[in-house]
Amino acid sequence: MVNVVGLGYIGLPTSLMLAAHGIEVVGTDVNIDIVKKLRNKEITFKEEGLEELLDRAIDKGIVFSDEYQVVDYYIVAVPTPYDSLTKRVDTVYLKQAVESVVKVCNNDATIIVESTVSPGTIDRVVRPIVESSHKKCNIVHAPERILPGNMVYELQNNSRTIGADSEKVAKRVKKIYESFCKGEIVITDIRTAEMTKVVENTxxxxxIAFANELAKICRYDDMDVYEIIKIANRHPRVNILSPGPGVGGHCISVDPWFLVGDYPKFSQLISTARHINDSMPIYVIDRIKEIMDKNNIDSFSDVGLYGLTYKPNVDDTRESPTIQLLNQLDEKDRDEIKKYDPMIEKKMYKNQLNNLQDFVDSVKLVVIMVDHSEILNSEKLLNDKIILDTKNVIKNLPTYKL
Ligand SMILES: NC(=O)c1ccc[n+]([C@@H]2O[C@H](COP(=O)([O-])OP(=O)(O)OC[C@H]3O[C@@H](n4cnc5c(N)ncnc54)[C@H](O)[C@@H]3O)[C@@H](O)[C@H]2O)c1
Known part of the structure; x- marks a missing residue:
């Protein structure tokens, strides 16, 4: 039996996938509201295929609880933010979760940490907790790579990494993931697994920072960054990404800081890239103000931000560029500017509308911050609007760009 600890964006689909493939699973979360919803057969966030997966897992007997179980395997998927001051990984949730697990677990249980951590964290934080419990638990690090919006597919098809102290333990854990994962599962040591995950996101x-820096250079000297990237990418060994309004989410905007925090002397490039990406929401504000000036718009109440999430077609707003942008405005402008996101039902801000037509009707300038399918399919609604398209996705209307 497996006890999955933490039923968020990573833990929930993982627990459901295991259960749907015949593994006995209990999912545990400290948030009782999440547990109650899942027991009521309701999903806790929007994700393609998650509802069906929940049904399958419930049919196979998955149990949801706010208590840690006495079992042989634990998968820990709790948040690992960074400390905004030191930039190092903040392990407070991980510590609490592992401390709770070792209190109840079988003597030779295996604790698999899926949460992303910086290299050395397992040895520095998790191992001492296990050792002081005097239990002979195995520790494994199996970081997750799945992409919100495509989680169900990627869980089954991505390659995975398993970092363990011995091949024997790694192979046992590999068997559990093989119940649903068709991708290659690579076995390595714990530190390599920790570093690999952080390196991928970095x-x-x-x-992305390179593309964003190019956008700024090109804007400054009146060149078309998109045309330049398109042509440069014809080179067989060049693949420049697209610029955008910033980087959000729980991974790419967070994990590089772990390296900056732990290795400040050697991480100038990583640190600069983080700062460039973090500067993009302010850059968008400057573009908005330029466009307002050019078009005699003098109030933020005539401006609307399309999209509050950090990427298209998900309901996750963590660290999103729109929220970063809103945090940079003074209170009056933040309250006045219109906001709308088809994926977000809950009211997060004043002047947040819940219908695309009403949103468009209420403003002169629409700023596309997120390329949800909805707006790609409703371009026509923007017909007589001034548009700042930070994602370069509007095809048939004149737009301002980054
Ligand atoms: N979200 C992603 O796209 C993604 C992708 C790859 C890796 N990761 C990593 O996976 C980890 C989890 O991220 P997430 O996005 O699922 O976070 P999340 O905030 O969506 O979910 C974490 C869950 O853990 C619960 N929790 C916290 N402390 C607990 C405890 N002591 N015991 C039981 N439950 C507890 C919370 O209530 C929450 O429901 C992080 O390390 C993250 O960096 C996330």
């Missing part, structure tokens, strides 16, 4: 962050 690689993405640096490449």
């Amino acid at each position: 690689y993405r962050d640096i490449n």
